[in-house]
Amino acid sequence: MTIDEIIGFVSALDGVHTLRPGPGDGSPEISWGDTFFYYSPDGVVPKATQPFATIVTKNYPGDEESRLDRPDAFRVNIAAGKEAFIRWTGHSPREPSADHDPSATDTVIAHPVYGSAGWLAVVNPAQRTDEPTRELLRTAYDLARSRYERRAAATRD
Template identity: 40%
Template sequence: MDESSIARYILDRFPGIVPVQAWGETSFFYNPGRALPRGVYFATLKSSDGDNDRASQLDRPSVFRLNIGVGKAIYRSLFGAPPGRPAAGGVVDTAHDFTALDTVLPHPVYGWMSWVCVLNPGPATFESVKPLLAEAHGLAEQKFRKRLGAAGGVRSMRPTVT
């Protein structure tokens, strides 16, 4: 699997997703109709190290990481209790090798928030994360509805492209 294939899968499979490219990653927000300023993070594809995230060594040639925001129950079923929040610039305290390819892992920085990741997923591993993407999409929908309600149901004034 490559980044563009994964991005296509996400955009084709899950409605209401808006991709945003910034900081060496493509972030996928659930934001149907762009009703909220940003929407709700759902997943990201990251292909380079950032200031606070070097644990996966993404600056290796052709290495990228798929990050997925799953719920606590799914996270616990995979890895046990989420780790504590790391200090600024640190990584979560687990025994995982965050440089391992084609392996579902806790996210090295956001594992404490029940995010998981996989570097360069192969076809079989990607099949195993499809339910995780569906879980994350469902959670993003729920959070979106709450935020939209808190915002008074305000809709974007941007025209809809048809």
């Protein structure tokens, strides 16, 4: 999967707001070139809400183990929920596991920094992880949509 294929897939889901920071938009320079996906049917980045998935194209401070400084390397980060996390890693997000290489490509792993929050990650998804990445992105989207709808219902009550 390419970055553009992932962006096209996720952006086509109903109510997704895709944020692609770049020069001149007021975003921090470190975020330029990365992509953030929010469930936001009104097209506005929600306040106090994390994206349900991201694509990062470089190492962030404290997150160098994925070695995204390699040519053409990127990582898809997915908040697919506890059930998906356990299914893919074999353990709870709260139980750290060091049995994976964060720089391994085409492999679903616990996110090297946000795994304890239940995030999964795939560096350079390819043939082995194409469909699982799509499935996990759909799951993360469904969870984000459900959270949004619950919050909207709570504010109406």
